[in-house]
Amino acid sequence: xxxxxxxxxHFANPRNVGEIVDxxxxxxxxxxxxxxxMKMYIKVTNGVITDVKxxxxxxxxxxxxxxxxxxxxxxxxxxEALKLTNKAVMEALDGLPPxxxxxxxxxxxAIKAAVSDYYTKQGIDPTPIVGAIPECNxxxxxxxxxx
Amino acid sequence: MRKIYADNAATTPLAPEVLKxxxxxxTEVYGNPxxxxxxxxxxxxxxxxxxxxxARAINAQPKEIFITSGGSESDNWAIKGVAKVMAKKGKKHIxxxxxxxxxxxxxxDALKAEGFEITLLDVHSDGLVRPEELDQAIREDTALVxxxxxxxxxxxxxxISELGAICKKHGVLFHTDAVxxxxxxxxxxxxxxxxxxxxxxxKLHGPKGCGALYIRSGIRPQILIDGGxxxxxxRAGTENVAGIVGLASAVKNxxxxxxxxxxxxxxxxxxxxxxxxxxERSRLNGDKDKxxxxxxxxxxxxxxxEGLLLRLDLMGVCASSGSACTSGSLDPSHVLLxxxxxxxxxxxxxxxxxxxxNTQEDVDYILxxxxxxxxxxxxxxxVWERIKSEExx
Numbered sequence: 001x002x003x004x005x006x007x008x009x010h011f012a013n014p015r016n017v018g019e020i021v022d023x024x025x026x027x028x029x030x031x032x033x034x035x036x037x038m039k040m041y042i043k044v045t046n047g048v049i050t051d052v053k054x055x056x057x058x059x060x061x062x063x064x065x066x067x068x069x070x071x072x073x074x075x076x077x078x079x080e081a082l083k084l085t086n087k088a089v090m091e092a093l094d095g096l097p098p099x100x101x102x103x104x105x106x107x108x109x110a111i112k113a114a115v116s117d118y119y120t121k122q123g124i125d126p127t128p129i130v131g132a133i134p135e136c137n138x139x140x141x142x143x144x145x146x147x
Numbered sequence: 148m149r150k151i152y153a154d155n156a157a158t159t160p161l162a163p164e165v166l167k168x169x170x171x172x173x174t175e176v177y178g179n180p181x182x183x184x185x186x187x188x189x190x191x192x193x194x195x196x197x198x199x200x201x202a203r204a205i206n207a208q209p210k211e212i213f214i215t216s217g218g219s220e221s222d223n224w225a226i227k228g229v230a231k232v233m234a235k236k237g238k239k240h241i242x243x244x245x246x247x248x249x250x251x252x253x254x255x256d257a258l259k260a261e262g263f264e265i266t267l268l269d270v271h272s273d274g275l276v277r278p279e280e281l282d283q284a285i286r287e288d289t290a291l292v293x294x295x296x297x298x299x300x301x302x303x304x305x306x307i308s309e310l311g312a313i314c315k316k317h318g319v320l321f322h323t324d325a326v327x328x329x330x331x332x333x334x335x336x337x338x339x340x341x342x343x344x345x346x347x348x349x350k351l352h353g354p355k356g357c358g359a360l361y362i363r364s365g366i367r368p369q370i371l372i373d374g375g376x377x378x379x380x381x382r383a384g385t386e387n388v389a390g391i392v393g394l395a396s397a398v399k400n401x402x403x404x405x406x407x408x409x410x411x412x413x414x415x416x417x418x419x420x421x422x423x424x425x426x427e428r429s430r431l432n433g434d435k436d437k438x439x440x441x442x443x444x445x446x447x448x449x450x451x452x453e454g455l456l457l458r459l460d461l462m463g464v465c466a467s468s469g470s471a472c473t474s475g476s477l478d479p480s481h482v483l484l485x486x487x488x489x490x491x492x493x494x495x496x497x498x499x500x501x502x503x504x505n506t507q508e509d510v511d512y513i514l515x516x517x518x519x520x521x522x523x524x525x526x527x528x529x530v531w532e533r534i535k536s537e538e539x540x
Contacts (some may be wrong), residue, residue: 011454012461017527032491032530035451035470035479039529057530059453059470 001062004094010064015071018053024121027113029133030106036062038110040070044118049073049081054110061100068092069107081111082130089133109133151509155441156299156327156500157467161393162352168396169354180386181377190388197395204402205344206335207361212502213378216389217358218326219250220371221345224360224382225322226254226293228368229343232264233290233320233504242292244268244276246485248299248324255293268294270485274303274433281310286315292321296328296344300469300482300498301433302442304332311340312330320366326350326358330401331409331439342366346398348390352502353397357390357450408503409440415501415510419443423512426521428534432483432496441501444469447490449531450495450524452479458520464513467498491530 003011023041030037034057044057052074054066069089075080086104090096096104112133119126152160174192178186180194185412199209215221230241243255245267255265266284268276276294285292292314297304307323314321324344325334330351336344343366347358362368367381374383401408420431420443447455452470459466469480470493478484479493499513525531 008457011457014527028529032494035490035494037529055527055529055532057449057528058451060457062451063454063527 001038003064006068006092006094007061007064007096010067010093011060014063014067015076016053016067017055019055020051020053023053025114025116025118027110027115027117029109029113030058030062032057035059036103036106038062038066039105040066040114041111042073042114042118044078047079048075048077050075051059051091052114058103058106059100062104062106064093064098065089065103065107066110069111073111078115082115083110084111148463149512150465151512152465153499153501153505153509153513154465154467155502155505156302156439156498158349158355159233159352159502160504161354162397162400164400165353165393165396169389169393172392174197176388180388181375190386194386194391197391200395200399201346201359202361204334204398205341205361206337208364210362210379211358211361213362213382214386214394215358215360215382216356217343217349218248218324218347221347221358221360222248222250222293222324223254224368224371225343225345225362226251226291226371227258228371229291229320229366230258230368231369234263236290238285238288238290240264240289242265242266242268242281242289242294242470243295244270244305246270246274246300246482247293247295247324251293251295251324263290263437270482272487273437274298274301274486275437278306278309278313282313282317285313285319289317289319292319294321294323296323296325296334297332297439298433298482299327301444301486302327302439302482302500302532303433304328304437304439306499307341308339312418314342315340321481322421327439330398330405331441333405336363338363343368346394348394351397351401354390354393357387357394361393376477388490404503412501412503412505415505415507416441416443418507418510419499419501419513422444422510423517429521430492432486432488439500441505443501444496445498446483446492447521447525448492448495449528449534450521452494452496454524455495455497455520458523459516462516462520464516467500469496469498470494508532513520 020041024044025042028039039055041053042049052070056066086108089104116126116130176189178511180191198212202209202212320342324345329346340502342363344361349355372383432444452468469483483493
């Protein structure tokens with residue numbers, strides 16, 4: 001399996017690794033049984049994601065997509081962050097091997113989960129804004145994983 | 148950067164002396180062994196000398212050695228070939244184990260689809276099948292027992308002599324996939340009652356694409372590859388002469404150096420196991436002693452195997468893992484699941500397989516690299532975070 005140079009760069013030197021102690025929103029997606037879990041922390045000021053960190057259990061692509069996703073939403077408005085698709089994450093990484101596409105789906109979901117948590121903490125129902133975040137469940141394919 | 152090749156269970160580098168033995172058959176002696184003129188006859192002679200060397204290594208007769216393209220073909224031929232012949236005698240039951248190589252398991256799947264009944268023996272948590280369970284599983288209509296000599300992932304060596312004796316007692320044919328074991332443990336097909344045995348060259352510093360199937364005299368598995376009369380009419384195709392010579396050369400070298408070499412490799416392997424066992428929440432997969440000399444397979448909780456391999460690769464270490472991500476499928480290694488590991492732990496496995504070309508310095512380097520990488524990945528793992536917080540409670 002061949003990873004692009006960008007994937008390898010983000011895997012070898014992941015950006016924004018860690019946690020935010022006083023995070024405004026925390027999202028966790030995936031499950032250990034499938035082999036990947038992403039946890040994303042965001043700090044929000046005036047509707048802008050001013051800081052973002054992640055922790056990921058998973059393969060090289062899972063770590064690289066987490067890293068790239070954090071870069072793509074940092075200093076962006078929540079609205080912009082919610083528009084980030086897994087395809088955009090993949091393109092920014094110069095592509096992923098077909099079996100790793102689900103990692104980019106997880107990255108997209110992790111952002112949505114963190115934003116949902118932020119809204120919930122603000123006392124706002126996130127569902128109309130963020131939409132439903134499917135559980136990663138390989139069996140029914142709802143994680144977007146094409147395996 | 149230092150480069151350490153520690154994935155010898157996947158394949159091994161070709162030994163210079165093997166290449167030297169092969170060279171004439173890749174250059175001047177290019178004749179077809181079936182031809183009558185001298186370069187054909189010379190090639191034929193080389194294949195027959197090679198066959199005798201291979202036979203000697205396992206205490207078989209040269210006429211019982213059939214050259215194939217490697218381990219997978221040997222396994223397919225042995226299993227499907229015997230099954231089809233035995234089916235004509237009304238025997239359509241085959242016994243194997245849950246952690247065989249896919250060349251065996253998928254051959255059995257194919258037979259199952261054709262109406263054969265398959266019993267897979269449990270591989271216990273130590274990575275070993277129990278002879279008494281084989282004894283109980285054999286039935287009147289059992290056509291074949293196929294159990295690997297040593298496992299490719301966790302390296303555990305099965306009690307082959309006992310299994311062979313049980314098969315003999317019941318009059319059932321016994322095949323073993325010895326692809327990993329060959330050259331690493333003494334094999335005697337007579338003493339161990341082995342009826343068919345698969346081997347391949349590239350696991351013992353021979354070339355890729357050449358292997359052999361030992362078939363005890365008197366057994367005639369159905370032919371898998373039809374065509375010319377090569378291999379005593381049992382396996383068609385112009386001989387891979389250089390490959391055959393390479394296989395024999397590799398086998399001969401492995402057998403003649405076995406005692407000293409395996410002692411040295413085992414000592415290195417034990418240092419690895421001892422050193423890496425100091426990592427918290429790590430575990431060795433498979434029995435500590437009944438395993439191949441070069442095999443170390445461990446799980447490290449809280450991390451995923453592909454990340455581990457890629458980081459080790461960045462540090463120059465080539466190793467392997469049974470994680471789902473490295474297998475290209477959803478599930479982690481069927482071998483690790485077979486010995487009872489839960490999915491989330493099986494994802495974090497590391498296999499290091501040493502050969503004679505590794506050094507104590509390599510071991511030192513790996514002993515430094517692996518804990519570093521494990522700590523790094525754990526520091527960014529939400530699973531590890533959870534494990535640690537549960538520990539505190």
